Amino acid sequence: MISPEMIVYIAVGIMTLAMLMAMVRFVKGPSVVDRVVAFDSLTISSLVIISVIAMLSNRMIYFDVAIVYGLLSFIGVIVVAKYIQKGL
Amino acid sequence: MEIMKLVGAIMLLMGSFSLLISAIGLLRMPDVYNRVQTGTKASTLGAIVSFIGVGLYKYDAWSDGNWIGRVIILIIFILLTNPVSSHVLMRAAYFMKVPLSKLTKVDKLKEDIDNNVIKEPGNE
Amino acid sequence: MKTKNLIVSFLVLMIAWLLLNWTIDPVNIVIGAAISLFLSVVFCSNCDLFTSINLTPKAFAYTFMYLVVFIVELIKANIDVTKRVLSPSLPINPGIVKVKTKLKSKMARLILADSITLTPGTFTLQVEGDTFYIHWINVDNEDVEKVTEELVAKFEKYLEVLYD
Numbered sequence: 001m002i003s004p005e006m007i008v009y010i011a012v013g014i015m016t017l018a019m020l021m022a023m024v025r026f027v028k029g030p031s032v033v034d035r036v037v038a039f040d041s042l043t044i045s046s047l048v049i050i051s052v053i054a055m056l057s058n059r060m061i062y063f064d065v066a067i068v069y070g071l072l073s074f075i076g077v078i079v080v081a082k083y084i085q086k087g088l
Numbered sequence: 089m090e091i092m093k094l095v096g097a098i099m100l101l102m103g104s105f106s107l108l109i110s111a112i113g114l115l116r117m118p119d120v121y122n123r124v125q126t127g128t129k130a131s132t133l134g135a136i137v138s139f140i141g142v143g144l145y146k147y148d149a150w151s152d153g154n155w156i157g158r159v160i161i162l163i164i165f166i167l168l169t170n171p172v173s174s175h176v177l178m179r180a181a182y183f184m185k186v187p188l189s190k191l192t193k194v195d196k197l198k199e200d201i202d203n204n205v206i207k208e209p210g211n212e
Numbered sequence: 213m214k215t216k217n218l219i220v221s222f223l224v225l226m227i228a229w230l231l232l233n234w235t236i237d238p239v240n241i242v243i244g245a246a247i248s249l250f251l252s253v254v255f256c257s258n259c260d261l262f263t264s265i266n267l268t269p270k271a272f273a274y275t276f277m278y279l280v281v282f283i284v285e286l287i288k289a290n291i292d293v294t295k296r297v298l299s300p301s302l303p304i305n306p307g308i309v310k311v312k313t314k315l316k317s318k319m320a321r322l323i324l325a326d327s328i329t330l331t332p333g334t335f336t337l338q339v340e341g342d343t344f345y346i347h348w349i350n351v352d353n354e355d356v357e358k359v360t361e362e363l364v365a366k367f368e369k370y371l372e373v374l375y376d
Binding site for chain 2: 004005007008010011012014015017018019021022024025031033034036037038040041044045047048051052054055058060063064066067070071074077078080081082084085
Binding site: 113118119122124161167191200 | 228230231232233235287293296297302304305307308309325326329330331332333336337340343345347349354
């Protein structure tokens with residue numbers, strides 16, 4: 001008998017695998033832009049994992065952490081892009 | 089209502105598969121532009137489906153907690169910010185001349201810059 | 213024009229406040245309305261971002277239809293990209309193509325460029341007036357009119373009604 005909790009744990013495992021693969025690209029990436037793209041992908045996966053942790057541990061405050069983290073990473077990507085194009 | 093939990097968990101599983109496929113694309117694609125096509129943007133749908141799954145899984149907290157509002161805010165937020173950041177990043181990559189892969193068939197933007205139809209944004 | 217701008221920005225801020233708080237306590241609503249009014253007067257009394265939105269019933273119906281079309285396109289494009297990523301020979305055919313749009317207002321062009329960027333397989337690389345330069349993962353022809361027909365026309369016919 002498969003319970004919903006078990007499916008959730010399997011999904012979190014698959015997301016962790018995806019984060020590991022993005023981490024390979026982050027270490028290997030030939031140019032700066034590759035690393036920023038991998039960082040963006042890691043951010044989205046970790047947003048989903050934070051929301052799953054909020055769901056499982058039943059604490060709503062973690063959702064606010066996810067919202068603020070997404071905002072900060074958006075600003076970070078914009079700043080890096082502006083920097084590599086014409087300097088700060 | 090066990091069925092709502094089951095539907096939410098299955099949507100989480102589908103979203104995690106989408107994230108995995110985008111990570112595989114991030115590893116396999118030959119240049120930066122194609123990595124963005126699969127890497128950050130295929131994961132948008134995966135993230136949205138996963139957030140909907142989280143919202144459905146917590147059906148018993150819809151009345152008191154603010155789960156559903158937070159979930160909607162996160163989905164709208166990802167839909168608004170993701171295209172902007174990937175567009176800005178790729179525009180910066182193109183104008184700092186990160187090379188396109190050898191598979192690329194046509195580059196209309198370079199042709200137009202060479203023929204002086206449009207100006208290349210300089211480092212003013 | 214200025215009042216419409218204020219009304220739309222006030223509504224956007226107010227909806228965000230209500231979603232974050234998720235309560236209909238009168239004190240809470242009054243505080244949210246005061247903050248939203250202050251922010252929209254300070255930051256959006258001079259911008260012309262929202263002036264081109266049509267606030268008619270037909271426009272609301274078209275917004276809904278646009279969302280449905282957009283979600284269907286998003287799912288179709290995701291399935292297509294999934295096939296390309298998982299097949300062993302990596303059948304990609306990338307290139308940068310040029311399309312021309314007939315939308316006039318800034319907001320409509322912004323929504324169109326965002327929609328093109330959000331569907332996997334295409335993203336907007338540069339915008340010059342009415343010309344969009346699009347990186348496309350599967351270029352099958354390079355002619356401007358045909359590419360416009362294939363990538364832009366499905367979104368454009370709804371956005372024409374929404375913004376003038």
